[in-house]
Structures are given as C-alpha cells and as structure tokens.
Amino acid sequence: MEKAASFLFAGTSFNKKKYADEIARFKEKKETENEVDYLSSFERVNPASEEVTVSTKKRKRKQAASEAVEGFNVFKSSKKALVISEENKTDEGEDNLSKEKKKINLKLEADSILRKQYNIHVSGNNVASPLKSFADLSSVYGCESYLLHNFAKLGFKEPTPIQRQAIPVLLSGRECFACAPTGSGKTLAFVSPMLMKLKHASTEGVRAVILCPTRELAAQTTRECKKLAEGNNFYIKLLTKKLIRSAHLTKLRCDILISTPLRLSSAIKKRKLDLSRVEYLVLDESDKLFELGLIKQIDSVVKACSNPSIIRSLFSATLPDSVEELARTIMHDAVRVIIGRKNTASESVNQKLVFAGTEEGKLLALRQSFQERLNPPVLIFVQSKERAKELYEELKFDNIRVGVIDSDLSETQRENVVNDFRAGKTWVLIATDVIARGMDFKGVNCVINYDFPDSAAAYIHRIGRSGRAGRTGEAITFYTEDDVPFLRNIANVMAASGCEVPSWIMALRKLRWKKHRPKRESILTIPDVAEE
Ligand SMILES: Nc1ncnc2c1ncn2[C@@H]1O[C@H](COP(=O)(O)OP(=O)(O)OP(=O)(O)O)[C@@H](O)[C@H]1O
Numbered sequence: 001m002e003k004a005a006s007f008l009f010a011g012t013s014f015n016k017k018k019y020a021d022e023i024a025r026f027k028e029k030k031e032t033e034n035e036v037d038y039l040s041s042f043e044r045v046n047p048a049s050e051e052v053t054v055s056t057k058k059r060k061r062k063q064a065a066s067e068a069v070e071g072f073n074v075f076k077s078s079k080k081a082l083v084i085s086e087e088n089k090t091d092e093g094e095d096n097l098s099k100e101k102k103k104i105n106l107k108l109e110a111d112s113i114l115r116k117q118y119n120i121h122v123s124g125n126n127v128a129s130p131l132k133s134f135a136d137l138s139s140v141y142g143c144e145s146y147l148l149h150n151f152a153k154l155g156f157k158e159p160t161p162i163q164r165q166a167i168p169v170l171l172s173g174r175e176c177f178a179c180a181p182t183g184s185g186k187t188l189a190f191v192s193p194m195l196m197k198l199k200h201a202s203t204e205g206v207r208a209v210i211l212c213p214t215r216e217l218a219a220q221t222t223r224e225c226k227k228l229a230e231g232n233n234f235y236i237k238l239l240t241k242k243l244i245r246s247a248h249l250t251k252l253r254c255d256i257l258i259s260t261p262l263r264l265s266s267a268i269k270k271r272k273l274d275l276s277r278v279e280y281l282v283l284d285e286s287d288k289l290f291e292l293g294l295i296k297q298i299d300s301v302v303k304a305c306s307n308p309s310i311i312r313s314l315f316s317a318t319l320p321d322s323v324e325e326l327a328r329t330i331m332h333d334a335v336r337v338i339i340g341r342k343n344t345a346s347e348s349v350n351q352k353l354v355f356a357g358t359e360e361g362k363l364l365a366l367r368q369s370f371q372e373r374l375n376p377p378v379l380i381f382v383q384s385k386e387r388a389k390e391l392y393e394e395l396k397f398d399n400i401r402v403g404v405i406d407s408d409l410s411e412t413q414r415e416n417v418v419n420d421f422r423a424g425k426t427w428v429l430i431a432t433d434v435i436a437r438g439m440d441f442k443g444v445n446c447v448i449n450y451d452f453p454d455s456a457a458a459y460i461h462r463i464g465r466s467g468r469a470g471r472t473g474e475a476i477t478f479y480t481e482d483d484v485p486f487l488r489n490i491a492n493v494m495a496a497s498g499c500e501v502p503s504w505i506m507a508l509r510k511l512r513w514k515k516h517r518p519k520r521e522s523i524l525t526i527p528d529v530a531e532e
Pocket of ligand 1: 155156157158159160163180181182183184185186187188316317437438439440464465468469
C-alpha cells in the first residue's frame with residue numbers, strides 16, 4: 001500500500017512549452033498497401049444487390065413451376081426452344097450472381113480487416129464500410145471541400161476509430177449508438193455527418209439539435225461545431241437564457257441548435273421553438289442524459305422532434321446496458337458501434353491508487369507533491385462544491401495559481417474560470433463532477449481524484465480529462481479507509497485498461513455500487529477561514 005504521495009509527480013517538471021503544443025496526434029497504424037478498394041466496394045454493397053439475389057431466386061422458382069406443367073402445353077416444341085434460352089439466361093444470371101457475391105464477400109472481408117485494425121466492433125444489418133481515410137468522405141459521400149480543409153487546418157490527418165465507423169453509419173442514414181473512449185474525437189464523429197447532410201444554411205428553422213448534459217460542454221460543442229463549419233454559412237447557435245428570453249426565438253435562423261436538456265425543454269414548454277423539422281438529434285454523453293433527473297426533459301425534446309425521418313444518435317464513453325435498452329425503445333434499426341471494450345477508461349492514462357489514510361493525509365500528500373514537483377495543468381476532483389471551495393482556500397494559501405468551478409458560480413464566472421485554465425492563467429483547477437464529462441482541456445497532465453469518485457462511470461469520465469487525442473496522461477486516486485469497500489470497482493476499470501493493480505485489491509469483494517459519497521471531514525486547516 002502506498003502511504004505517501006510525494007512521488008505523484010515524480011519525474012515530471014513544469015515546462016509550459018510542453019503543454020502549449022495544442023495539436024493532437026492520434027497514433028494509428030498505417031494502412032496496409034494491399035487493402036481492397038473501399039471506394040468502389042462500398043458502392044457495390046447495397047440493398048439493391050440483395051434484391052438482385054432475391055429476384056433471381058424468385059425467377060428460378062417461377063421457372064421451375066412453369067417447367068412442371070410444360071408437358072401439357074400445346075405449343076410444346078416452341079416452348080422447348082424457349083426453355084433452352086431460359087437455361088442460358090439462368091447460367092448468365094448465376095454467373096453475375098456469383099460475381100456479385102464475390103464482390104460483396106471481398107468488401108465484407110476488407111471491412112472486417114479495417115475494423116479489426118482499429119478495434120471497431122459493430123452490430124446491426126448492412127453496416128456501412130469504415131473510412132480508410134478522410135478522403136473517402138469526398139470520393140464516396142461527396143463531402144464539400146470546406147470540411148476537409150477545416151480538418152487539415154485543425155491538424156486532423158487521419159480519422160480516429162470512432163470517426164472511421166460512426167461517420168459512414170450516420171451518412172448512410174442509420175441511427176447509431178456509439179461508445180468510444182474519452183478524448184477519442186466523438187464530437188467530430190457526430191458533427192461532420194450532420195454538416196454534410198444539412199449541406200447549406202436554410203431558413204426553414206432548426207434542422208439539427210445536439211444535447212449536452214452541462215452548459216460548459218454545450219458551449220464547447222458549439223465552438224467545435226463552428227470551427228468545423230467554417231467556410232460554410234450555417235447558423236449554429238447555443239441556446240442561452242438570453243436567447244430564450246428574446247422575442248425572436250420563434251423566428252430564429254438556426255440550422256444547428258446546441259443546448260442542455262433543461263434549457264431546450266423550457267423553450268419547448270414556452271412554445272418558443274418549433275422542432276418539428278429537426279432532421280438530426282444527437283444525445284452526447286447519452287448515459288448522463290438518460291439519468292433520472294434529466295429523463296423527463298429528454299423525453300420532451302424527443303417528442304418535440306417529431307419529424308418521422310429524423311436520425312437520432314447516442315454518443316458516450318460509457319454506455320450501460322440499461323441505457324441502451326431504454327434508448328432502443330425510441331430508435332429504429334440502430335447500428336451499434338463500440339471502440340475497444342465498452343465502459344473502459346482511456347488506455348493513454350497511467351492510473352494509480354494512493355492510500356492517504358485520512359482527510360488530513362490527503363491534503364498533506366497533495367501539498368508535498370506541489371512543493372516538490374508539479375507538472376501543470378492539473379485537474380482536481382472533489383465530491384461537493386463545499387469541499388471544492390475549501391480545497392481552493394487551502395491551495396490559494398500556498399500561493400498556487402488555482403481556480404475553482406462549482407455550481408454556485410454564475411454562468412459568466414464559470415466561463416471565466418474555465419477560460420483561465422485553458423489559457424494557462426491558472427495551473428490547477430478544482431472541480432466537482434460538473435466538468436467531468438466531455439470537457440476538452442488540452443494537455444491536462446494529471447487528474448487527481450482528491451475525493452474518491454462515486455461510480456465507475458464518474459471515474460472513467462474524470463480521468464478522461466487527461467490523455468486526450470493520443471497524448472499520455474496521469475490519474476491519481478486518493479483513498480481512505482471509507483473508500484476501501486469500493487476500491488475493487490475502480491480497480492476493475494484500471495485493470496481493463498492495462499494498469500497494474502495490487503492483487504489484494506483484486507481479491508476484495510465486488511460490491512453493487514450505489515452512489516458512494518461518504519460524509520467526509522472538512523478539508524480546511526487555515527484557522528481564519530475555518531472559523532468564518
Ligand atoms: N481525427 C483527429 N485527429 C486528431 N485530433 C482529433 C481528431 N478528432 C478530434 N480530435 C481532437 O481530439 C480531442 C478530443 O476530442 P473530443 O472532445 O471530441 O473527444 P470525446 O471522444 O468527445 O471525449 P469525451 O468522451 O471526453 O467527451 C479534441 O481536442 C479534438 O480536437
């Protein structure tokens with residue numbers, strides 16, 4: 001058991017240049033030269049080719065039936081000639097059929113090689129081929145050049161595994177459940193097909209909706225969406241309180257609307273928004289959106305998006321079976337795309353468990369680490385806003401450039417705190433789970449779970465703020481005696497993503513995990529603040 005945490009940042013030293021490098025790289029293997037031509041094979045595999053098979057079979061059956069009564073035909077001799085030519089036709093048909101089958105098999109084989117290479121698992125009928133490269137988007141799907149230009153401008157050379165598979169699925173008009181690790185580019189995976197399908201701005205009202213569980217994430221997604229749409233004239237709007245209050249909301253020019261469920265459902269209730277023409281609905285961090293507190297709002301949004309040909313998709317790094325089951329009740333013939341194993345942490349995060357003994361022990365260990373070696377940016381998660389404020393006071397007292405984000409702050413204050421951390425003005429950000437999901441802070445070197453996470457999903461999302469877009473990261477989870485019964489659940493996640501876990505932890509009993517948020521002693525030790 002590790003008792004001290006001074007080594008937490010061992011081997012690392014602060015180097016601002018190191019994290020100023022914002023261009024992310026995904027390490028993906030080069031495509032092999034011998035791969036089958038996907039562009040042509042994609043076009044070959046379509047329901048029409050299956051129809052050919054069926055109709056030829058039917059024709060053969062019909063022929064068999066007519067041949068059976070042939071002997072009774074008065075025009076027997078002439079019929080015989082006809083039968084011979086029919087036989088020729090059948091041979092020709094069979095030839096075509098076997099060629100067609102070969103092509104289909106080749107294509108399926110190539111798809112499966114590519115999927116294996118990128119750890120892509122799909123279920124569903126007739127799933128579109130994965131992308132070999134971004135170039136497939138223009139050659140197969142007629143993608144406009146502005147989008148590819150934007151990918152290049154953002155430094156995206158190759159699609160990530162989730163992008164390789166989810167984009168063609170959505171472009172082929174299928175609904176989709178997608179589960180891929182944190183920081184693996186899910187945003188682009190749902191935004192780009194949306195932009196491609198919508199083609200150009202229109203005055204017809206809202207045509208696409210993206211729902212995100214928090215305001216911060218909705219704001220971030222809006223920014224990403226605008227970056228990807230640059231060069232096209234789309235109207236992309238974040239639904240803010242101000243926008244809801246504005247009298248013009250009903251006449252709003254908006255192609256893509258991004259919102260939290262609460263905002264959107266309240267705008268729907270006030271009859272300020274018509275969503276009946278929405279063609280695309282994305283539920284990002286879908287398992288969070290399907291939690292009890294939000295399900296009513298989601299329901300009202302889903303109902304308001306009443307266009308029968310709507311395409312819905314669900315994206316998350318964690319997708320429990322129960323959510324999938326619930327979601328299936330509203331989806332039609334959805335394709336399921338899983339990258340790697342479902343509900344696992346990003347493999348690019350090196351995870352450690354640190355026994356801190358008591359609450360006091362945690363603060364001591366943290367302080368020691370800050371004094372010795374620190375490699376910012378560092379993100380620290382605690383279990384409540386009160387504790388976030390307490391830890392903030394402690395670290396501020398130590399003259400650490402620290403920020404804190406909690407739900408008591410106004411929208412602008414929250415935005416400022418996040419921006420300061422992004423810009424490197426603050427090196428440490430203390431937060432509750434409010435920013436654990438989806439937030440893309442580039443180059444977070446270390447996530448510290450100061451308070452033990454309350455679920456395995458919370459753990460996966462928290463530590464996923466580090467090790468994004470192919471970078472490596474570190475995650476340290478403090479635990480006290482109170483947390484020991486829940487260690488095994490986190491240890492399982494760690495082991496599944498290839499991290500070493502002490503065998504005594506793996507031997508602990510597995511508990512059914514209800515939200516674990518024990519009452520903890522106050523963090524405060526500074527006398528003045530503690531007495532306030
Ligand atoms: N093809 C690509 N190549 C390189 N970087 C990419 C690519 N696609 C996206 N990125 C970058 O990867 C980072 C993570 O992307 P994104 O925020 O969409 O991850 P995510 O899978 O949604 O993560 P989370 O589950 O935490 O929400 C972003 O900085 C994004 O700009």
